[in-house]
Amino acid sequence: MPLFSxxxxxxxxxxxxxxxxxxxxxxxxxxxxxxxxxxxxDLATRRLVERVGDERVRHCSSDRxxxxxxxWERALDSxxxxxxxxxxxDDGLLPDACAALSALxxxxxxxxxxxxPFIYLWPQYDDERRRNRIEAEVDSVFRLRRVxxxxxxxxxxxxxxxxxxxxxxxxxxxxxxxxxxxxARHGKYFLGSLADVTSGIVNASxxxxxxxxxxxxxxxxxSRHSTGHNTWNRPGxxxxxxxxxxxxxxxxxxxxxxxxxxxxxxxxxxxxxGEVLDGDDRFRIDDERLVRHVVGAINNxxxxxxxxxxxxxxxxDRHGIPREEVPIPPRVERSAVVPVGxxxxxxxxxxxxxxxxxxxxxxxxDAAQFSVRLLPxxxxxxxxxxxxxxxVVSTEPLSFAAEAGGERALVEGWSESxxxxxxxxxxxxxxxxxxxxxxxxxxxxxxNYRVIAAQNxxxxxxxxxxxxxxxxxxxxxxxxxxxQLTIDLPATAxxxxxxxxxxxxVDNPRSPAELGLGADTxxxxxxxxxxxxxx
Numbered sequence: 001m002p003l004f005s006x007x008x009x010x011x012x013x014x015x016x017x018x019x020x021x022x023x024x025x026x027x028x029x030x031x032x033x034x035x036x037x038x039x040x041x042d043l044a045t046r047r048l049v050e051r052v053g054d055e056r057v058r059h060c061s062s063d064r065x066x067x068x069x070x071x072w073e074r075a076l077d078s079x080x081x082x083x084x085x086x087x088x089x090d091d092g093l094l095p096d097a098c099a100a101l102s103a104l105x106x107x108x109x110x111x112x113x114x115x116x117p118f119i120y121l122w123p124q125y126d127d128e129r130r131r132n133r134i135e136a137e138v139d140s141v142f143r144l145r146r147v148x149x150x151x152x153x154x155x156x157x158x159x160x161x162x163x164x165x166x167x168x169x170x171x172x173x174x175x176x177x178x179x180x181x182x183x184a185r186h187g188k189y190f191l192g193s194l195a196d197v198t199s200g201i202v203n204a205s206x207x208x209x210x211x212x213x214x215x216x217x218x219x220x221x222x223s224r225h226s227t228g229h230n231t232w233n234r235p236g237x238x239x240x241x242x243x244x245x246x247x248x249x250x251x252x253x254x255x256x257x258x259x260x261x262x263x264x265x266x267x268x269x270x271x272x273x274g275e276v277l278d279g280d281d282r283f284r285i286d287d288e289r290l291v292r293h294v295v296g297a298i299n300n301x302x303x304x305x306x307x308x309x310x311x312x313x314x315x316x317d318r319h320g321i322p323r324e325e326v327p328i329p330p331r332v333e334r335s336a337v338v339p340v341g342x343x344x345x346x347x348x349x350x351x352x353x354x355x356x357x358x359x360x361x362x363x364x365x366d367a368a369q370f371s372v373r374l375l376p377x378x379x380x381x382x383x384x385x386x387x388x389x390x391x392v393v394s395t396e397p398l399s400f401a402a403e404a405g406g407e408r409a410l411v412e413g414w415s416e417s418x419x420x421x422x423x424x425x426x427x428x429x430x431x432x433x434x435x436x437x438x439x440x441x442x443x444x445x446x447x448n449y450r451v452i453a454a455q456n457x458x459x460x461x462x463x464x465x466x467x468x469x470x471x472x473x474x475x476x477x478x479x480x481x482x483x484q485l486t487i488d489l490p491a492t493a494x495x496x497x498x499x500x501x502x503x504x505x506v507d508n509p510r511s512p513a514e515l516g517l518g519a520d521t522x523x524x525x526x527x528x529x530x531x532x533x534x535x
Contacts, residue, residue, distance in 0.1 A: 400421040
């Protein structure tokens with residue numbers, strides 16, 4: 001039996017499929033099976049697979065075009081491997097993906113290993129400014145982190161985590177045992193309509209802890225064929241009702257608000273909240289958070305700005321949300337594009353934008369081979385230490401960066417820590433910590449922070465409180481988007497034997513997407529870098 005099942009579901013796209021398939025063929029020969037699931041038995045696709053002439057590749061097909069989830073379920077029926085991953089027909093695996101996973105120690109107790117893929121924008125990408133580019137966040141150290149599934153899902157359902165961070169079968173290796181357990185309970189693995197998104201919720205719900213790798217093992221391609229991009233995100237795209245209802249039969253007709261990507265995902269979240277998460281209140285969607293989330297993405301599709309605004313206003317009225325609680329950003333006709341180059345994000349992490357023309361790239365196979373040269377060696381993986389209980393704040397800085405002690409102070413309202421620190425998401429965020437005995441009774445803290453530095457947005461209005469008592473208020477904008485804030489704790493909050501809890505409230509969080517600074521739809525407030533005691 002093979003160790004890995006590598007699956008490509010495809011629908012009449014042999015032009016990009018050939019290069020995606022090439023990335024799978026670069027994996028170790030003996031431990032891999034490759035399944036091409038030909039939706040509707042397209043002749044050109046069948047002939048492409050036949051020409052490959054590799055015994056590891058199996059061609060599977062349906063006699064008619066099926067809905068996405070049904071087609072993917074059929075592909076899953078053909079899998080025999082221990083670890084399973086699905087790859088889009090314009091995506092790719094990095095050449096050493098299977099070898100890297102095989103080399104990892106300590107995976108015996110885990111069924112899910114996930115990562116954030118690099119992104120490759122094919123030469124035919126609709127925005128000519130970003131064609132033939134790799135866009136990636138590169139970590140110089142290969143680390144493995146244990147992630148609590150319940151904690152992650154709670155953040156996701158509060159819209160504090162972007163959907164792309166879900167441990168989907170599209171960006172994770174999933175053990176057969178997890179998939180079989182889900183199928184035994186639900187009769188199938190792919191639930192809802194958006195097979196990739198729902199698989200991430202299903203995977204997290206089926207295990208207590210999953211593993212997050214700082215080193216990606218795959219690369220996501222965005223081409224003229226990409227279903228999600230062409231259905232929801234490409235400016236000027238319009239839903240063809242017959243195709244929409246064929247591919248996503250449970251989302252409703254094309255004349256419903258499901259043309260909005262954020263609402264389409266929220267619909268799936270709501271369905272799985274009942275079917276998979278048993279209606280658990282920890283994962284209940286808050287109406288106001290959802291409205292703010294939709295508003296945060298309003299400029300992802302400037303051509304649908306007015307339609308989205310109408311939907312938002314109807315939701316505000318229906319749920320009785322005060323209009324002043326949901327500031328609407330002005331229309332941004334075209335989002336900014338990050339220039340080619342390298343941008344430091346911390347001591348060991350950087351954002352990299354590669355010009356594919358200069359690098360000699362023409363397709364996803366080229367991009368995958370190029371990308372692996374940017375990463376640490378696959379045999380250098382290290383596990384993060386298990387977190388202790390409550391973090392202690394002293395005169396030494398407590399960092400909120402990934403893998404630092406401050407992560408344990410994050411109670412609610414924070415996104416997953418990054419190399420520099422962590423973003424507050426939404427209107428309210430809380431931290432909890434203890435004070436070191438060596439502080440000598442000092443109650444003054446210094447907080448290093450950051451906010452989005454955008455000239456086209458009002459300053460953030462931030463309040464800090466403890467036990468219901470307001471400590472201070474700040475106005476933070478482009479002129480002071482990074483710096484240090486002083487927090488004088490009230491005497492009641494500074495007892496050595498008790499935990500200190502601080503609540504940050506932001507009147508007007510905003511997303512990079514609504515400001516034209518990218519596709520990130522999280523409503524970001526204040527970002528925490530370091531916290532320490534000062535005289």
